[in-house]
Amino acid sequence: MASVSFKNAQRVYPGSTKPAVDDFSLDIEDGEFMVLVGPSGCGKSTSLRMLAGLEEVTDGSIFIGDRDITNLPPKDRDIAMVFQNYALYPHMTVADNMAFSLKMAKVGKEERMQRVAEAAKLLDLEDFLDRKPKALSGGQRQRVAMGRAIVRQPQVFCMDEPLSNLDAKLRVSTRTQIAALQQRLGITTVYVTHDQVEAMTMGDRVAVMKDGLLQQVDTPLNLYDHPSNLFVAGFIGSPAMNLVSAKAGEGAAKIGDYEVPIDRAASTKMQGNITVGVRPEAWRIVSEEDGGMPVKVTVVEELGADAYVYGTSGVEGTPDDIVVRIDARRDLHKGETIYVTTNPESVHVFDTETGERLSG
Numbered sequence: 001m002a003s004v005s006f007k008n009a010q011r012v013y014p015g016s017t018k019p020a021v022d023d024f025s026l027d028i029e030d031g032e033f034m035v036l037v038g039p040s041g042c043g044k045s046t047s048l049r050m051l052a053g054l055e056e057v058t059d060g061s062i063f064i065g066d067r068d069i070t071n072l073p074p075k076d077r078d079i080a081m082v083f084q085n086y087a088l089y090p091h092m093t094v095a096d097n098m099a100f101s102l103k104m105a106k107v108g109k110e111e112r113m114q115r116v117a118e119a120a121k122l123l124d125l126e127d128f129l130d131r132k133p134k135a136l137s138g139g140q141r142q143r144v145a146m147g148r149a150i151v152r153q154p155q156v157f158c159m160d161e162p163l164s165n166l167d168a169k170l171r172v173s174t175r176t177q178i179a180a181l182q183q184r185l186g187i188t189t190v191y192v193t194h195d196q197v198e199a200m201t202m203g204d205r206v207a208v209m210k211d212g213l214l215q216q217v218d219t220p221l222n223l224y225d226h227p228s229n230l231f232v233a234g235f236i237g238s239p240a241m242n243l244v245s246a247k248a249g250e251g252a253a254k255i256g257d258y259e260v261p262i263d264r265a266a267s268t269k270m271q272g273n274i275t276v277g278v279r280p281e282a283w284r285i286v287s288e289e290d291g292g293m294p295v296k297v298t299v300v301e302e303l304g305a306d307a308y309v310y311g312t313s314g315v316e317g318t319p320d321d322i323v324v325r326i327d328a329r330r331d332l333h334k335g336e337t338i339y340v341t342t343n344p345e346s347v348h349v350f351d352t353e354t355g356e357r358l359s360g
Helices: 044-052 094-104 109-122 138-150 168-185 196-202 220-225 230-235
Strands: 004-011 021-028 033-037 059-064 079-082 156-160 188-193 205-210 213-218 242-248 252-255 258-261 273-278 284-286 293-302 306-312 322-327 337-341 347-351
Touching: 004 044, 021 044, 021 059, 021 213, 033 044, 033 168, 033 196, 044 079, 044 156, 044 188, 079 138, 094 109, 094 138, 109 138, 138 168, 168 196, 188 196, 196 220, 205 220, 205 230, 213 220, 213 230, 230 242, 230 273, 230 347, 242 322, 252 273, 322 337
Parallel strands: 033 188, 033 205, 079 156, 156 188
Antiparallel strands: 004 021, 004 059, 205 213, 242 252, 242 273, 252 258, 273 347, 284 337, 293 306, 293 337, 306 322
């Protein structure tokens, strides 16, 4: 096993003036499950492919352990890749697909079969070893692709959106299996996804990217509780954080005629135009007399254990949709108006111009 280090890595595609990945520095610990997440075109897959040797590194360097692998061919990097489309050979059985890379590496037949049997047991594929890929479901094919990576016993797993072809329910169960399997194997894993829920549930740490630049690296909970800028605040969390335009006041943010209390750390730094962030669960429903901000209910999304109210406020600076998490048994209806406020410690404050976090 080994650590992975990107040191000021850059990738500029021929004919382009703007780097797809720019000044990318990231240290991944031995045995860590690191997730790269961000919107389409943010550079996360390019970063992974640079590590795997499938994309040239224009500048900077990449290390696996103490070994500089920046210019090594993919076969010499001791990496196993799991692709989005599984990339299985249709004419081969599951066992042959899993053993193929070992065969190419001239590993003896007995050892090949032993490694395949061990991986099949881990992945619950023992009953499918003689089948062809076309006779398998999407989830089973995905497990075969995982098995092919496992039998190689690499130093690093690279996974490029391996669950994107699965249906929603299967994605949930499979991501749990992958996270548990990685923990058992202890192999350093770099996992790419555009799904921030997937990132938050699987990663030991999560690296958020935008426009080829690394925005923040932290544990899922710290990303959620302390986003470093407006982009991370809006991207991490489902439903997303409510981001409201406001003006700096005395210890409060002024949203139209309403005031939202702000913690002291932010109030000493903020001036002029600011953006206030409130998570859906941080709103409290109060009476109109208590000075709450009005939200006219558009939709109530019942989820059983809890519910989300989507509504509009009409107050200057508020977005088209304000999301409030409520108790599932609270009887609210479309067209009804509720009034909400929050606590100072639950409010995230950002500089509107720079996007920088002002809260403590």
